[in-house]
Amino acid sequence: MLIRPLDSEIDNERQADETILWSGRPLGGIRFRMIDLFLIPFGLFWCGFALFYEWALLTMGNVPWIFKLLGIPFIVLGLFMVFGRIL
Numbered sequence: 001m002l003i004r005p006l007d008s009e010i011d012n013e014r015q016a017d018e019t020i021l022w023s024g025r026p027l028g029g030i031r032f033r034m035i036d037l038f039l040i041p042f043g044l045f046w047c048g049f050a051l052f053y054e055w056a057l058l059t060m061g062n063v064p065w066i067f068k069l070l071g072i073p074f075i076v077l078g079l080f081m082v083f084g085r086i087l
Contacts, residue, residue, distance in 0.1 A: 030086055036085070039085065040081075040082060040085075042081065043080075043081025043082040044082055046074070046081060047075060047078025047079055047081070047082055049078075050074035050077075051075060053071050054068070054071035057071060
């Protein structure tokens with residue numbers, strides 16, 4: 001199998017007035033930004049508070065079921081803030 005360089009294939013396809021701005025592959029792996037210094041701890045706090053809220057409501061006796069369900073979206077949002085951004 002003959003592997004041709006990608007640049008020659010691109011040169012064959014592009015028109016005369018086009019220029020190549022970038023070629024290659026994006027960087028792989030997990031990349032953190034400066035905003036993650038705030039968002040990850042905030043997500044941990046958010047998720048911890050939502051879990052505590054849900055636990056407190058589930059252990060109480062006579063709480064309407066709608067209040068018990070209201071904590072679930074906040075738990076999911078907290079998990080996304082911590083782990084979803086990385087995935």
